[in-house]
Every structure is written in C-alpha cells, then in structure tokens.
Amino acid sequence: xxxxxxxxxxxxxxxxxxxxxxxxxxxxxxxxxxxxxxxxxxxxxxxxxxxxxxxxxxxxxxxxxxxxxxxxxxxxxxxxxxxxxxxxxxxxxxxxxxxxxxxxxxxxxxxxxxxxxxxxxxxxxxxxxxxxxxxxxxxxxxxxxxxxxxxxxxxxxxxxxxxxxxxxxxxxxxxxxxxxxxxxxxxxxxxxxxxxxxxxxxxxxxxxxxxxxxxxxxxxxxxxxxxxxxxxxxxxxxxxxxxxxxxxxxxxxxxxxxxxxxxxxxxxxxxxxxxxxxxxxxxxxxxxxxxxxxxxxxxxxxxxxxxxxxxxxxxxxxxxxxxxxxxxxxxxxxxxxxxxxxxxxxxxxxxxxxxxxxxxxxxxxxxxxxxxxxxxxxxxxxxxxxxxxxxxxxxxxxxxxxxxxxxxxxxxxxxxxxxxxxxxxxx
Amino acid sequence: xxxxxxxxxxxxxxxxxxxxxxxxxxxxxxxxxxxxxxxxxxxxxxxxxxxxxxxxxxxxxxxxxxxxxxxxxxxxxxxxxxxxxxxxxxxxxxxxxxxxxxxxxxxxxxxxxxxxxxxxxxxxxxxxxxxxxxxxxxxxxxxxxxxxxxxxxxxxxxxxxxxxxxxxxxxxxxxxxxxxxxxxxxxxxxxxxxxxxxxxxxxxxxxxxxxxxxxxxxxxxxxxxxxxxxxxxxxxxxxxxxxxxxxxxxxxxxxxxxxxxxxxxxxxxxxxxxxxxxxx
Numbered sequence: 001x002x003x004x005x006x007x008x009x010x011x012x013x014x015x016x017x018x019x020x021x022x023x024x025x026x027x028x029x030x031x032x033x034x035x036x037x038x039x040x041x042x043x044x045x046x047x048x049x050x051x052x053x054x055x056x057x058x059x060x061x062x063x064x065x066x067x068x069x070x071x072x073x074x075x076x077x078x079x080x081x082x083x084x085x086x087x088x089x090x091x092x093x094x095x096x097x098x099x100x101x102x103x104x105x106x107x108x109x110x111x112x113x114x115x116x117x118x119x120x121x122x123x124x125x126x127x128x129x130x131x132x133x134x135x136x137x138x139x140x141x142x143x144x145x146x147x148x149x150x151x152x153x154x155x156x157x158x159x160x161x162x163x164x165x166x167x168x169x170x171x172x173x174x175x176x177x178x179x180x181x182x183x184x185x186x187x188x189x190x191x192x193x194x195x196x197x198x199x200x201x202x203x204x205x206x207x208x209x210x211x212x213x214x215x216x217x218x219x220x221x222x223x224x225x226x227x228x229x230x231x232x233x234x235x236x237x238x239x240x241x242x243x244x245x246x247x248x249x250x251x252x253x254x255x256x257x258x259x260x261x262x263x264x265x266x267x268x269x270x271x272x273x274x275x276x277x278x279x280x281x282x283x284x285x286x287x288x289x290x291x292x293x294x295x296x297x298x299x300x301x302x303x304x305x306x307x308x309x310x311x312x313x314x315x316x317x318x319x320x321x322x323x324x325x326x327x328x329x330x331x332x333x334x335x336x337x338x339x340x341x342x343x344x345x346x347x348x349x350x351x352x353x354x355x356x357x358x359x360x361x362x363x364x365x366x367x368x369x370x371x372x373x374x375x376x377x378x379x380x381x382x383x384x385x386x387x388x389x390x391x392x393x394x395x396x397x398x399x400x401x402x403x404x405x406x407x408x409x410x411x412x413x414x415x416x417x418x419x420x421x422x423x424x425x426x427x
Numbered sequence: 428x429x430x431x432x433x434x435x436x437x438x439x440x441x442x443x444x445x446x447x448x449x450x451x452x453x454x455x456x457x458x459x460x461x462x463x464x465x466x467x468x469x470x471x472x473x474x475x476x477x478x479x480x481x482x483x484x485x486x487x488x489x490x491x492x493x494x495x496x497x498x499x500x501x502x503x504x505x506x507x508x509x510x511x512x513x514x515x516x517x518x519x520x521x522x523x524x525x526x527x528x529x530x531x532x533x534x535x536x537x538x539x540x541x542x543x544x545x546x547x548x549x550x551x552x553x554x555x556x557x558x559x560x561x562x563x564x565x566x567x568x569x570x571x572x573x574x575x576x577x578x579x580x581x582x583x584x585x586x587x588x589x590x591x592x593x594x595x596x597x598x599x600x601x602x603x604x605x606x607x608x609x610x611x612x613x614x615x616x617x618x619x620x621x622x623x624x625x626x627x628x629x630x631x632x633x634x635x636x637x638x639x640x641x642x643x644x645x646x647x648x649x650x651x652x653x654x655x656x657x658x659x660x661x662x663x664x665x666x667x668x669x670x671x672x673x674x675x676x677x678x679x680x681x682x683x684x685x686x687x688x689x690x691x692x693x694x695x696x697x698x699x700x701x702x703x704x705x706x707x
Contacts, residue, residue: 006564010550010557017552017593255546259609261514262542263565264534425516 007266007273014247015277021243025281026288029236033289034300036232041224041302043159051079052163055095056104057086062111064174068147069106071170092150101155102163105148113145114178122182132186147171211391223303229293230386231359234321234379236289237282238353241329241346244278248333249342252426267426275326282322308389313399317385320406324378327413334417353377381405462525463617463648464488464511469520470672471506480506482672484520488617493639493649495663497656497696499705503672504652505545508619511650512542526616538566541615541647545622547602548609551595555586555605558594559612566613573612580608583641584634600631607635611642618642620651624658636662656692666692670700 015021056072058065072078086094088105095103126132149167151160180200184192192200251257251270260266293305308314329346336342354360356370357377366374374380385402388394464487471481481503488494496504509515511522513533524536531539542548549558556577563573581587584604589597594605607623623639624632639662643649653659660666660680668676676683676699680692689695 003565003567006561010553010561013553013557014550254550255544255548256550258514258544258546259542259548259562260565262512262537262540263562264513264537266565269565 003266003269004273007269008277011270011273011277015281018243018247021247025236025240025243025285028239029232029285029289030292032236033229033232033292037224037228037293037297037302038300040228051077052102053079053081053100054102054104055081055083055086055091055098055100056106057088057091058082058084058106059108060106060110061108062115064111064114064178065106068110068170068174071174072104075166075170077166088148095150096152099152101152101159103150104167105150107145107148109145110147113143114175115182117144118175118179118182121179122186125183126186225293225297225303225305226390229289229305230390231383233286233289234382234386235350235354235359236285237321237325237382238328238350238379239347240278240281240285240325241332241350242343244274244326244329245332245336245342245346246339248274248330249336249339252333253338261426267421271330271421275330278326278329279319279322282325283318286318286322306390309393310389313394313396314389317382317389317399317402320403320410321378321382321385323410324382324406324413327410327417328378330417331413334420350379353379356380358383375405378406378409381409461490462487463490465521465523465525466511467521467523469507469510469522470518471503471510471515472518479518479672481510481517484669484672484674486667486674486677488648488650489665490525490616490648491643491646492664493643493662494651495659495666496650496652496669497659497666497692498669499696499700501705502669502700504669505621506672507669508621508650508652512540512619513537514542524617536617538613539616541610541613541618543607543610543618543620543623545625547594547606549594549605552593554591554593555581555597555608556590558605558609562609563612568613576612576614580611583638584608600627603627604631604634607638611638611647615647617648617650620649622653623651624653624655632658656696660692668696668699675699 054072056069058069060066069080069082073080081098081100083091083094091103091105094100123132147167149164151163155163180192248271257267260270290305290307294307295304298304332342332346332349336345354377356366356374357363357379358366358374359379363371363374363380381402385394385399385406388398388402392398466484466486466488469481469484469486470479472479484503484507496507498504506515510517511533513536522533524531524533524539526536526539550561553561559577559580560573563577568576577590578587581590584607586601586604586608589601594602597605603624603626607620610620611618618639620639624635627635636658639649651659651663663680665679666676666683667674676687676695678686683695684690687695687698689698
C-alpha cells in the first residue's frame, strides 16, 4: 500500500508537470464543448427562432404574389427585402453578394397559374359532386408556374429543406384559400362566409410536441447543450489515449523503466497508479464539463444542462466510461512501440470510434451496416448510457446494454494488455 | 590484491593444484572469500538473432570484490549484466546469489541489488528529492531512514543545494551523480554499474569514484563496465573480458599482463579481440 501510494504521488507529480497533457485533457474539451454547443445552438436558432434574411423579386401580374410577400413578412420567420426590378438572373447574384440565405423569384404568371389551377380543381369537385356538368377540358391544359427559390450554396441541405418546408406551408395555405374562394364563388357566393372563414383560420389542429421518456415522466426538452455536453465529454475522456497511451510508451522506453524492472512489482504498481490517476482525470473531466454546462452555459445564453434524476446511475455510467477509456489507452500504450505510434493510432482510432459511435451525427441516420459497426465503438455505448439518463429519464434496465458492453470492453482491453506485458516479462 | 591474485590463479583450474598443502590454503581462502554470485552455463539468445548474446558463461563473483567486465561493442556485457539484475531472463543456465547465508534466485535477490544503468534512469520532470523519495519508497525503505540516507547521499555527491531542482535542468555530471545516488539508495550488497562515469567532468568522476570506494570498503560487491580502461584498470580487483558472448579472459590485471605479455588493459583487449571494428 505504501508503494502504491508512492507511485500514485509520483504519477500525480508527473501529471502536474505535464502542462501540454493537462491542456489537452482539460482545456481542449472545454473549448470543444463551448464551440460545438454554441454553433449547434446558433444553427438551431437560425432555423427555429431567428429571422432569416431573404430577398424577393415579385414579377407577378396578379395579386397573389403580393399576398405571398405579405404572408412572408407576417410569418415572423423572415426579414424580407423587396426588389421587384431584379431579373431572375440578377436576383440570384444580388442574393449571394448581399449575404441573403435565400432569394425568391415570383414569376409573371404566378397568380394566374394558381387561379387557373384552383378554378380547374373547383370544377372537378363540382362535377364529382354532381353539381355541375361542365367539361374538365380546362384542367387538362393547366400549366403550373413554379415559385423559384435560390439558396445560398453555403446553406446546408437540412436548413434548405426546413426553409423550403416553411415556404411550402405558406404557399399551401394561400392555395387553399384561393381554392375555397373559387368553390364558394362557383356556388354563387361573393366570398367565403365570415363564420366559415374564421372557423378555418382559428380552429386548426395544432401539433403538441412532447418528449418520450422511459419512465413516463416528463423528459428533458432536447437542445444543443443536452446533446453536446455528454457527447463531447465522452470524446474528451477517450482522447486521453493520446496522453496516457503516450505516457506508458514513454515510461517503457525510458531509463527509469529499466531500473523499475529491478524493483518488483514496480511496473505493475506504475500501471495500476496510472490507471487510477487517469480514471480520476476522466471523472474530473466529466465533472468539469457538466459543471460548465450547468452553471456557465446560461451566462452565454445557452440552455443550461439539466442533470438526470439519479446521480448514482450517472456516476456508474461515468465510472464505466472512464474505465473503458483508461483501459483502451493502456492497451494502445502497451502495444505501441513509440510515442508517435501511440499518439497517431490512438487519436485516429478515437476519431473513428467517435464518428461511427454517433458523437457527431446520430447513428440512426447512418446506413444499416454502419449502425451495426457502431456497436463495436465504446463511445457509442457511453453515449447510449448518457443519453438514456440525460434525455430519456432512463432506468437500470435501459442502461443494462451500456453497462454490459462497457464492462466487457474494459475486461478485454485489460486481458490483452496483461498478455502483452506478460509476454515481454514486464509483469 | 595479492589475495585475489592467489585466489584466482587457483580458483578455476583446480587440476593444476598438485600439492595437498596448497589445497588446504586455497580452501581456507574459499571459506573466507565466499562467492556472492554463482553463474553456471549462462546463455542468452534474443528473438530473431542467430547467435547467442551470452554464450555458456561460467563465472563466480566474490563477495566484496570490484569486478570489471570489458569487451568490444556487442560482446555481451550489457546482456550479462541485465540477466544478473533480473531485467532479462536467461535462455539457459543459472544464476544464484549467496546473501546472508542464503542461496537466492535472481528474483529473490533483487532487494539486495543496486543497478546504475548507462542511460539516466530517473524522471527528469521531477526534482532530485522527488526522484529519491519515489525510488526509496519503492525499495521499501522506511521514511525516517530514507530521509537520512537522501541527505547523506546528496551531501556526499555535492547535490544538497540542488535537491529541489528539476533533473531536466541538471548538467551531465550532476545527472550521473543522481543516477548513482538512486542506484545505491537501498544500500545494496551487490552494485551493478554500466558505464558509471561516461561523459562526466573530472570532478564528478572523482566524487563518483570516492563514493564507490567507500561503498566497497563497507562490503558492497561492485560489478561494472566501462570504456575508461586506464581508470578501470586501477579501480577493479579482477577483470573479465567478454567477446561474442564468451569469457575470453578472467583474472587480476597483473596476472593477465603476465599471461598475455601486455602492459595495459587496452593492449590486452586489442590482442584478444583484434582491431576489427565491431559496429553491429
């Protein structure tokens, strides 16, 4: 016990002197979590909360073009700059040079096309209901004039899709209004009766969004903080492979290692001490990042991290994740011959594990074969465990797969490391 | 010196003894000059190597002697020393230590061994004090005794003023001295030194030599390798010359000079191992 204590103190002293290692293990994850959360939160706000700057060139000879522009302005989603003198070509150039995320070109026959189409549909409805025997010839000859939207190419596909959906919703609403107006007009009304119009606009079916949870209690509303803090904390924890793996190789290749071989069981104690110390580092990394998410993020107008109900479950998942990270680092440090090998292979393997494990993009968007490969990534199981607690109010049952896999991963890494060191007569 | 000369002249080839009287004298010496290390048919063959690094070495090391192991590069000196310190396991043969009346295997003898490798065997990121405390505790030395020993060694090696300084800031000579201090922290019965004074100034070398002489006077057996042949010649009681893993000469300097008609160790080495470069 006295020797273990001495070795632990020595390892702590070495760690304190390793300024670069400390920066890599503590400062880097903090910066990473801040940046990624801020970026994702801003992206989320761009689409959902912020107003997007767009430019509109309305060449429509009818009234619907103006109606659409007013609807865009009224929606609160867009800051609309109108410039009806711009040609279609000039519009796209102006949009890019002025930094607008989208440019909307309303063509000359926009109103006519909608009116025409609605008129034909109205006739078809009346014929179908036996209220008219008019021919549907007109419907066959309908040509639709499309609304044209130019996106800034830097706008990612998912944001373009969201913007398109918003526009489509507005457009559909407008088309429905025109269709109804036509229908009532065909039936002899001047306009849609007031009581019907108010019912139509006032009593629409709303979507109530709720978060599913395992225990049925209200779950946390997912946001950039809730997703990113656990995910990047796991990444940081596993990235210690660069520090610990390299440290083990350095120790093995140093003169002090030769001396330690003459003082058994020094090297076993050294390894145990390194593991205990770096497990402490991993847990403290998590504590630091969670504390930042909980206390500091609100000052930056980021959502505060909401801690799971069971701190004990969180501790168990954190401990197993830390042990998996430390054991993987020891494995790399044991098999690598040089520090360069340990650092290079360690860092790249963690980036790959993170990518397939769902740290950057959720695994459900990946192809099936990649989702199967993700199962071998320890980061995936750490993430599953943390998401279960942070997002789904998970219980022991929901954590069981994470606990089993992480325990197995730790045991396998330890056995492989032991076998290698034993074969080299270091233990 | 004379005692060793007589002892070694008769120690190996007992068949040369032809008088019962001499036999009695030799066995009387043997009784007093106990072997501390007994090496028998020791061999080491590394993986992917076609030849033995150490080949059928038979050697007895006597308690209290200063034994110099010499030879060209790749002769097997470091491998032999590594096996004696338990760092490398032999491919065949045996090593036994006789300490405090007990026959010990290499592994069991480790607490009684001190080792000073050629490479600096410490943590340069830590101070002299931190290194000495760590290695002292690993040797299992009680705290009070360790503190006293650290004070004494730092004083003797002229490093007291630098005890809180990081070893990375030490000069080459200071590093050699602290390297030695760590190796003898446990007051070893047998001390193995691999090039203990390589690359040091004359003052550091003097301090190291003084300390080694003192240790030897207090009963520590010293086994060392060095390329400082002239100084080693004066320092050691007996020499073992290795080449291609085998012992090619073994005896006191005086005896070897007479046997091979040479004036110094350098001539002896050239005569026995040739002038051909041994870069491997």
